[in-house]
Amino acid sequence: MEIMKKESGTIVSPxxxxxxxxxxxxxxxxxxxxxxxxxxxxxxxxxxTLNKVKAxxxxxxxxSLSKDxxxxxxxxxxxxxxxxxxxxxxxxxxxxxxETAKKLNIExxxxxxxxxxxxxxxxxxxxxxxxxxxxxxxxxxxxxxDFGEAILTTDTFIKSVSFETxxxxxxxxxxxxxxxSGMIExxxxxxxxxxxxxxxxxADILDKALKDIVNQTxxxxxxxxxxxxxxxxxxxxxxxxxxxxxxxxxxEWEKFTELLKRTSEELSKMIARDGEGASKxxxxxxxxxxxxxDARKVAKSVVGSSLVKTAVFGTDANxxxxxxxxxxxxxxxxxxxxxxxxxxxxxxxxSEPVTYSEELAKKYLxxxxxxxxxxxxxxxxxxxxxxGCDLTYDYVRINASYRS
Amino acid sequence: MEIMKKESGTIVSPxxxxxxxxxxxxxxxxxxxxxxxxxxxxxxxxxxTLNKVKAxxxxxxxxSLSKDxxxxxxxxxxxxxxxxxxxxxxxxxxxxxxETAKKLNIExxxxxxxxxxxxxxxxxxxxxxxxxxxxxxxxxxxxxxDFGEAILTTDTFIKSVSFETxxxxxxxxxxxxxxxSGMIExxxxxxxxxxxxxxxxxADILDKALKDIVNQTxxxxxxxxxxxxxxxxxxxxxxxxxxxxxxxxxxEWEKFTELLKRTSEELSKMIARDGEGASKxxxxxxxxxxxxxDARKVAKSVVGSSLVKTAVFGTDANxxxxxxxxxxxxxxxxxxxxxxxxxxxxxxxxSEPVTYSEELAKKYLxxxxxxxxxxxxxxxxxxxxxxGCDLTYDYVRINASYRS
Numbered sequence: 001m002e003i004m005k006k007e008s009g010t011i012v013s014p015x016x017x018x019x020x021x022x023x024x025x026x027x028x029x030x031x032x033x034x035x036x037x038x039x040x041x042x043x044x045x046x047x048x049t050l051n052k053v054k055a056x057x058x059x060x061x062x063x064s065l066s067k068d069x070x071x072x073x074x075x076x077x078x079x080x081x082x083x084x085x086x087x088x089x090x091x092x093x094x095x096x097x098x099e100t101a102k103k104l105n106i107e108x109x110x111x112x113x114x115x116x117x118x119x120x121x122x123x124x125x126x127x128x129x130x131x132x133x134x135x136x137x138x139x140x141x142x143x144x145x146d147f148g149e150a151i152l153t154t155d156t157f158i159k160s161v162s163f164e165t166x167x168x169x170x171x172x173x174x175x176x177x178x179x180x181s182g183m184i185e186x187x188x189x190x191x192x193x194x195x196x197x198x199x200x201x202x203a204d205i206l207d208k209a210l211k212d213i214v215n216q217t218x219x220x221x222x223x224x225x226x227x228x229x230x231x232x233x234x235x236x237x238x239x240x241x242x243x244x245x246x247x248x249x250x251x252e253w254e255k256f257t258e259l260l261k262r263t264s265e266e267l268s269k270m271i272a273r274d275g276e277g278a279s280k281x282x283x284x285x286x287x288x289x290x291x292x293x294d295a296r297k298v299a300k301s302v303v304g305s306s307l308v309k310t311a312v313f314g315t316d317a318n319x320x321x322x323x324x325x326x327x328x329x330x331x332x333x334x335x336x337x338x339x340x341x342x343x344x345x346x347x348x349x350x351s352e353p354v355t356y357s358e359e360l361a362k363k364y365l366x367x368x369x370x371x372x373x374x375x376x377x378x379x380x381x382x383x384x385x386x387x388g389c390d391l392t393y394d395y396v397r398i399n400a401s402y403r404s
Numbered sequence: 405m406e407i408m409k410k411e412s413g414t415i416v417s418p419x420x421x422x423x424x425x426x427x428x429x430x431x432x433x434x435x436x437x438x439x440x441x442x443x444x445x446x447x448x449x450x451x452x453t454l455n456k457v458k459a460x461x462x463x464x465x466x467x468s469l470s471k472d473x474x475x476x477x478x479x480x481x482x483x484x485x486x487x488x489x490x491x492x493x494x495x496x497x498x499x500x501x502x503e504t505a506k507k508l509n510i511e512x513x514x515x516x517x518x519x520x521x522x523x524x525x526x527x528x529x530x531x532x533x534x535x536x537x538x539x540x541x542x543x544x545x546x547x548x549x550d551f552g553e554a555i556l557t558t559d560t561f562i563k564s565v566s567f568e569t570x571x572x573x574x575x576x577x578x579x580x581x582x583x584x585s586g587m588i589e590x591x592x593x594x595x596x597x598x599x600x601x602x603x604x605x606x607a608d609i610l611d612k613a614l615k616d617i618v619n620q621t622x623x624x625x626x627x628x629x630x631x632x633x634x635x636x637x638x639x640x641x642x643x644x645x646x647x648x649x650x651x652x653x654x655x656e657w658e659k660f661t662e663l664l665k666r667t668s669e670e671l672s673k674m675i676a677r678d679g680e681g682a683s684k685x686x687x688x689x690x691x692x693x694x695x696x697x698d699a700r701k702v703a704k705s706v707v708g709s710s711l712v713k714t715a716v717f718g719t720d721a722n723x724x725x726x727x728x729x730x731x732x733x734x735x736x737x738x739x740x741x742x743x744x745x746x747x748x749x750x751x752x753x754x755s756e757p758v759t760y761s762e763e764l765a766k767k768y769l770x771x772x773x774x775x776x777x778x779x780x781x782x783x784x785x786x787x788x789x790x791x792g793c794d795l796t797y798d799y800v801r802i803n804a805s806y807r808s
Contacts, residue, residue: 050732051728051731051732052730052731052732052736052737052739053727053728053730053731053739054739083724084724084727084755084757086740086755086756118724119724119725119727119728120723120724120727120757228728229727229728229731306710306799306803307803310799310800310803310804311803311804313800313804314803314804316804319524320487320488320522320523320524321523323457323488323523323524323633324455324457324523324632324633326456326457327455327456327457327633328454328455328456331456332456333456335456335457335458336490351488351490352490353488353524391800391803391804392800392804393797393800393801395710395714395800396714396717396795396796396797396799396800397797399710399711399714399715399718399795400714400715400717400718400720400795400796
């Protein structure tokens, strides 16, 4: 069986996972406290923000997970990032961890803590703590939606995806829920992604697979170039599918990594699509590079260029801006060898302008919600992708509005 | 005598320089062709864009200047960048160089060529060539303004500065004219800067001084992170001041480099202030770094953050965004040691929030045209600065408008 997308899947589609979400009062109206739980301890792996300034829950989760590679529950609040909050912040994160462990009767270090929201404000623990015990944990579709909402900030839609396959003849499901760029106040580009699977795998090998895939997915999206203090991707694998233990020597190892890649890629694209103020998803594909990392670097340079982003918003097939972003990507390229198409319409061949219909190009940029920019460097045989969004008046509006 | 700013100075204030500018028809209405001339061959030094894709005039000037370090005239057009134009583009750049050399009866390789404007369009040589011979070259204030205008694209004001000092008891003048970010179409952030001086110095030592100062000035400004194909800073020193030859051993060497630094810094700040859509200049000063390069890197990270830029536009003293940009600058910092003030109002001490008047901070951001963000990393003894501008609705408007 190939990998199939489960359109009706949720974060709790894999066996043995439950969730909950409610409004605790950190945010004004929307749900702001979520919980994710595995009935059995799950092998886990995570990647964290590269920002030197890390939020307290990130530091705590990193420490707890490093002990034995097991996570059984995640407690998440939105509305307050618990970042730049010093000793009190760490104390509060530990309190959230302890309260969750107590509620579920599990080990404290098996609880991951995540926060997203305003930086530098003390956590409203009087709201969060009493509500942890009130969280109902179920396997319903409603609970998944509650959870999906509870982790959002300025996101405009819930980000969730689910895939199914078979490994060793056993049904294996992998699901993910994420939040993207756009924080209530002060609007960090915090990215959180939680992936659940019932696959049977150990933490260290899961960690290796995750790190590789993060470089191809989450690290290839950009909204405004800012890196939050709170970013985290966490995968929990509880083994309930009862496949043989997955290792790099397992005959279906590639299938598992493909499952993780597709889940991560779908969530990454949703996050990019929902960038602050975005009206379009931009997908840049670079072929013909000397190295995979070169291809991704060029793709990310193009998709991160403010001038390319505004050109897409302005429905202008402005290849000059694309060329310029390729040129300053830091990758050694031959500036005379670039092929470029936008939406399948070829604009450049070996860096020379090709006659094309400006009208058709404009129509493509106006009508499509996903804009494809394809570049061939004609140097090597490696390729890579990156995703981003256009830069609109709304980005400025959202981020220039005063915090209070 | 110290270094004095000459408020009424122009690009032709140093002895022996003349200029001209006119409308040739590349742009619709505004002046678009300029010339700068030294009565005697000038020792010259230049730095060029780091973009791998270089415009044809950049390649040509680089080649010509490398021959004997002498430039006697510069021909500049705006409206068309002559970039990504292939062999025809190089042919056209050479034609401009030859035509100028013929007009002035000087060596072809002593003419620098610069272009700024739309990328990837063939140069309208039928407009440019006949107008080169029509350029009048004088030492008047009017001619300086004509020249200043002829090199602009979407700039909103002419950028010019002049300083005077004495070296070996001789009056030495240094002046500069620049254009900044914002191209007509497709709106590259092309930066051109031309500096004239009558100081007596040789090309190789001038080159060394320039490279050092560029790192402290032009390379510390950012508008939108894009690097144009056409950027160039060119200094011409014609020796007419008759000071003793300047070398690093000259007793007033420091004064000369300070002159070059102040000229470059003033022009850089004007360029940042006139970033596309900008309403304010942001000056970030970083102290207490382990290395000068670290200090500049942190300063540039903060001033380049879209979230900091929109916060300034939104008059929000959002220190969380500043901390985040410090954290992802790539510099090893101690996240617990940061002092931060905005407009002299202290917001953080050793990374802990300080009680301050939000009202006063908002008033400062509303009323001032130059916003000072001061950071102390409290790690070492080095400092650095960077300059940028706020990110406004107008940035999006200017860059999202269709080329035609």
